[in-house]
Amino acid sequence: MPSKEYRVEGLSCPDCSAKFEKNVKELPEVTDAKVSFSVGKISVVGDVSIEEIEKAGAFEKLRIIDESVVKTNNEDIKRNKIIENWPLIVSLILIISAFIYQSFYGETAPVTIGLYVTAILIGGFSLFKEGITDLLKLNFSMQALMTIAIIGASIIGQWSEGSIVVILFAVSEALEKFSMDKARQSIRSLMDIAPKEALVIRDGVEELIHVNEIKVNDIMIIKPGQKIAMDGVIVTGRSSVNQAAITGESVPIEKKVDDEVFAGTLNEEGLLEVKVTKLVTDSTIAKIIHLVEEAQDERAPAQAFVDKFAKYYTPAIMLIALLVVVIPPLFFNGDWNTWLYQGLSLLVVGCPCSLVISTPVSIVSAISNAAKNGVLIKGGIYLEEVGGLQAIAFDKTGTLTEGEPAVTDYISVNTSKESDNFMKIAALESYSQHPLASAILKELSHKKLSIDHINIDNFTSITGKGVQADIDGVTYLIGSSKLFNTELNQSESLKAQYELLQKEGKTAMIFGTSTEILAIIAVADKLRETSQSVITQLHQAGIKHTIMLTGDNQHTAQAIGQEVGVTDIKGDLMPQDKLDYIKSLKNDYLKVAMIGDGVNDAPALAAASVGISMGGTGTDTALETADIALMGDDLEKLPFLIRLSRKTLSIIKQNITLSLVLKLLALLLIIPGWLTLWLAIVADMGATIFVTLNGLRLMKIK
Structure with a gap:
């Protein structure tokens, strides 16, 4: 089932x-x-x-x-x-009535006592029911501690304080519930981002259909200003789409036919027809929510420590409270009622509420905030690991660079034939299977030029050198300098330009005939605009060692690495080499992160202390292989992630420290007899409120 x-x-x-x-x-x-x-x-x-x-x-x-x-x-x-909450409301009214009556007739008046007792019974009924059940099972829960404290206070005639403990404990629990529900609601609000209905064309008729009934291959109509209800591919129209719900990036992205769109994103301008590619339960945003919820349920090391500590802490508090009650009267002629009261107060302040909630509320808030900002963290353990990173290794292609080669330089010897030569270059490359050919054809489109009128004959690929073909009876070649050794040596100017392009880490190609050079064209994988600033921010944040890993030759790697500003550069690496390097890096630095696209560097991502993948939007591989995914393909989320992680660790330490220091102060207040029941419950409630509100602050980190 x-x-x-x-x-x-x-x-x-x-x-x-x-x-x-x-x-x-x-x-x-x-x-x-x-x-x-x-x-x-x-x-x-x-x-x-x-x-x-x-x-x-x-x-x-x-x-x-x-x-x-x-x-x-x-x-x-x-x-x-x-x-x-009616019992709480009635109890509060009864306690106020008892206080008023007490001011006229005293605390020992039967009506005063009756009002307090009624308030305790009504307000504390469910508490006593659970507390007594737990005590019979020797389960020393918070309810058990409070039950003992309230019954004990009643036995020694402290009716007013016993009733106040009932009310304040109920208020404290209500605040805990509110705080945790608020933290949970942060990520749950993502579910409401995508519309529950969509306009779908079926049998030529437009129908408004609930997303649960929409099938794969249905065609949705998305009007300007509407949110997209399901993941799909544009079949008609073009528009700019705001993907902030998925990527955390508010700048709209231009979308056209065959581009992917995601549920929860906003169509800003044009009318779109979108073919549904995933059911509502399989959408990118549904996957994000599922992974985040799984992550929130993963116990972070700090949380595991607190849970283990609390297991021994509560019985220890009960034992200390018993010793406080028994030792002074037996060995130092202390008053039984006085020390019973002190022991009960210790039970109340010793309640581990603030301690056990200190970590979960912080982790949930941080992971939810990260998800809303386009960073998917798959567990509290990874959130903590990021805070202690000492070295970060970057895969070059698609991480520090855009991952798509582009034409960076074009030098035509005869400027009057600049366009004519470029069209001939593109015509030759249109027959080539080389990855760089696509960059030249893309540039052709940008220049609004056409090669339809050019006929290619006798196309030949020259292994390791380039290609050649005949155009209008003339043989043209494009490729490395090996095709033009003689011609290149005859022109110092062209040779210097060619070598400069190579030193800059670009792939330079020469175009010409068998007797002369006509043009030089350079293609490179462009650096992301944010790469340099991100590396600078990381160094400023105390990440001392940043490394670029690439399969490019060391010469090209050196040029790109120096431009981006990393501290170390490793070229000529195969996937296995990257894996081995990450392992050796972990020997030198305890905590190491690897950032890549999650495909050919998956082994290195898995070997690192924290694996971070780029471009998680719509790609299952990136979501599955890494511990953290930067959904918007945005490196600038990395400094934010480190800030969030460090702040989370800081707040968890603050919460645990405050909780434990408060318990220690309570123990010290017992010695002069200053610890009262109402002070104990106010202190415990105050600590609980502090740790929850302190944890919720993580939702505001930017």
Whole structure:
């Protein structure tokens, strides 16, 4: 039986998540269940209703939503939340009434005590139910700690403080739920970017159809100003399309017939007809959301440490609290009530809420922010690794360069025949299979020239040198200097120009006849406009070692590497050589990143501490082979990624440090007897609010 996914609203802590999963697994019709705390989802295998799943999560008042069904009205959600929180509202009214009555008749008045007791019972009913169940199972959860504290406070007559603990704990949990739901909503909002309906032509009739019913090869009509509902290929029209939803880049991209477009992107100008190429569940944006949600569920090293620490921390707090209660009265003639009160206060402040939520909220916020900015991080572990990078290796082609050869220089000996010579060069290259031929034909189009009137005869490829053919009875050649050794040596000027082009890392070709040189043309893979500034930013950020890896000869590699500004240049490399180099680099530098296109450098990407692929948009290979994908094919996202990673590590350290320091201060306050129950719960709630809000700050990093 296939599993079904539901969204879960209200999960506030990993312990609650584990308990909810256990409860669902115990349902009779369920064969398996898996809860993702970070994402806020549950996957269930079995024939079970939403109502039954909600009953399993009743202890946390969880709300289960089937996302395949039409969304619930927001007003209904607000009304449901008010109904869910009625015990808290009633308790608050009772406590306020008790405070007012106490100011006139004292704390020991029967009515005052009655109001406090009623407030504790109503507001803390679900808390006590779970806390007592956990205690009977020797599961020292947060609910168990609070239950002991409130019951203990009631036993020694601290009714007002016991009731305040009930209210403040409920408020604290509500804030945790709100913060985690907000962090989860950040990535979930991507789901709403693509329209739920599209205008489709079927049997010559235009119909507005839900995306779930649209099939591959259907033709969609996209009007100016509309968002594209499905991935597809343009069959009619041209326009500029804003792809910010996918790539994080707000500058519109020109699109024409046969170009790919993606769900969630905005058609800004022209009318487009688009043939659907992927179902809604397989779209690029759906894939991004799925991978991000998987990434959020991957435990980062810091989170694994906190979870392991919390496992021993809570029983240790209970043991210390017991010692605080017992040792002073037994050995130092202390008052039992006083030290019982101090022990209960320690239980409250020792609650690990802020500690266990400190890492997940930060990781979820950072990964969501990265996805919205066109950087797909496939796990918290990679987010942390980037923060400690010491060296970054770049594949040249398609990473530091644009990946498409282009004509950079054209020198015609006779300027009056400049266009005529270029058309002849293009005519020869139109018969060639050489990769550089496409660059010359593209330049022909840019120059708005045509070769339709040129007839080629006796075309021959000269291995390792170039090509030759007859045009109007004259034999023309184009290729390396080996074809024109004599002619080149006769002209110092042409020879100097040819050698200069080669030194600049360009592929220079000579065009002429068997007796004279007519032109020199140079082709090169152009550097990205951002490459130099990105390398400079990385050096300024403390990345000391940047390396360019390429299969080009060392001479060409040196010219490009020096222009871009990397600290080391390695040429003449095969894929295996790149892999070996990355392995040796890891011996010198603990953490190394490799950035490439994810195809021929996949082994090197896998061997690096972090593999980062370029151009993830629409390419499954880039998404699958790397740990991180720069979706917009934009190197400038790299400095942003490093800033985000370092800030994430900094905030996680701040959160963990604050949580632990607060617990230590609480222990110190016990010695003079200054720790009170209300102070303990306010301190714990304050720490929880701080770590969640601190973690949410990562959504704002640019």
